[in-house]
Structure formats: structure tokens, C-alpha cells
Amino acid sequence: MLTMEDIIREGHPTLRSKAAEVTLPASKEEREILSSMLDYVKNSQDPEKANEFGLRPGVGLAAPQINVSKRMIAVHVKDSEGNQYSYALFNPRIIRHTKAQTYLTNGEGCLSVDRPFPGFVPRYAKITVKGVDLNDEEITLKLKGLPAVVFQHEIDHLNGIMFFDRINEIDPFDISADAIPLER
Numbered sequence: 001m002l003t004m005e006d007i008i009r010e011g012h013p014t015l016r017s018k019a020a021e022v023t024l025p026a027s028k029e030e031r032e033i034l035s036s037m038l039d040y041v042k043n044s045q046d047p048e049k050a051n052e053f054g055l056r057p058g059v060g061l062a063a064p065q066i067n068v069s070k071r072m073i074a075v076h077v078k079d080s081e082g083n084q085y086s087y088a089l090f091n092p093r094i095i096r097h098t099k100a101q102t103y104l105t106n107g108e109g110c111l112s113v114d115r116p117f118p119g120f121v122p123r124y125a126k127i128t129v130k131g132v133d134l135n136d137e138e139i140t141l142k143l144k145g146l147p148a149v150v151f152q153h154e155i156d157h158l159n160g161i162m163f164f165d166r167i168n169e170i171d172p173f174d175i176s177a178d179a180i181p182l183e184r
């Protein structure tokens with residue numbers, strides 16, 4: 001099973017690389033890796049397991065974070081209405097998005113970043129994501145709110161983008177007036 005030791009940290013070159021498309025259908029090894037990533041995110045949200053294995057509770061993970069430069073992400077997060085989004089995707093891509101922006105009012109962190117990085121991270125308010133799941137099904141997801149933010153954060157990792165790249169350097173808390181705030 002994956003633990004924090006498998007997660008590479010800021011400064012590791014893989015976090016700044018563009019991950020390669022997975023040739024579909026995925027190999028057995030690629031499926032095992034993607035499945036272990038979803039297990040990590042689920043396990044990390046289980047207090048007993050998180051405690052036993054020292055896991056930092058996560059809502060998403062991208063393959064580059066475990067030093068696998070392939071386009072694979074795992075997300076396990078509830079939206080504000082309590083709907084559970086649990087997805088492990090090969091080759092996820094944003095095919096549509098609103099101009100409107102949203103942001104977490106607490107800012108963002110990252111399992112690969114061991115320091116606080118204050119500031120608002122502008123994200124698209126609504127996105128449509130296409131990808132292929134572990135059953136080789138192509139799925140299309142229409143997302144808003146926290147799930148939309150998590151998917152954007154994870155897909156950024158596939159392109160070597162870290163959340164703090166998106167924070168305004170002059171005024172970290174500067175965000176467009178019509179951006180939709182997402183309270184924690």
C-alpha cells in the first residue's frame with residue numbers, strides 16, 4: 001500500500017515534468033498503480049488507518065506525486081451537499097469550463113508541499129472532465145465546487161503545475177470580484 005514515504009516532495013523534478021499519456025487499454029501494472037492511488041486517498045481519510053500508517057488525509061493524488069510520470073489521477077471527496085465523488089482516471093482532460101472562477105477561501109495545500117503557501121488559487125467554477133476509469137469505461141463528469149477544484153489541482157500535476165504557481169505574486173489574496181468563494 002502507498003504511504004507518505006512514496007509521495008515525492010517539492011523540488012523533485014518529476015513534479016515539474018509533463019506526464020505521458022497512458023496507452024489504453026492500460027497495463028496490469030498501470031491499473032495496480034492507479035488502484036493503489038485511490039486506496040491511498042480513501043485510507044488517508046479513515047482515522048484509524050491514517051493514524052496507524054501516518055497518512056496525511058488527502059482528497060486527491062496524481063501519479064507524478066508517487067514519481068510515476070503518467071496521466072493518472074485519483075479523487076475521493078465529498079461536495080458541499082455530501083455527495084461522494086470517488087474516481088480513478090487514466091488520461092483525464094478538461095473538455096469544457098466556465099469563464100467564471102472559484103477558489104477555496106482557506107487557500108490550497110498539497111501532499112507534495114510541506115510548507116504553508118498562503119493565497120487564493122483561482123480555479124474554473126465549473127468544468128467537464130473526460131477520462132477512462134479502471135473498467136476501461138470512458139466517463140464524462142460535470143463538476144463544480146470542491147470536486148471541480150480537486151480535479152483541476154490534480155490535472156495541473158500532470159502538466160507540472162503546482163498550486164502556488166497560480167497565486168498572485170504581488171497580492172496573494174487578490175482574486176476577481178466575481179469569483180465564487182468556497183468555504184471549507
Ligand SMILES: CC(C)(C)[C@H](NC(=O)Nc1cc(F)cc(F)c1)C(=O)N(CC(=O)NO)CC1CCCC1
Nearest residue numbers: 057058059060061062108109110111149150153184
Ligand atoms: C494537501 C491537503 C491539505 C491534505 C489537501 N486536502 C484538502 O484540501 N482537504 C480538504 C479541503 C477542503 F476544502 C475541504 C475538505 F473537507 C478537505 C489535499 O489532499 N490535496 C490533495 C493534493 O495535494 N493533491 O495533489 C490538495 C487539495 C487542495 C485543493 C485540491 C486538492
Ligand SMILES: [Zn+2]
Nearest residue numbers: 109110111112
Ligand atoms: Zn497536490
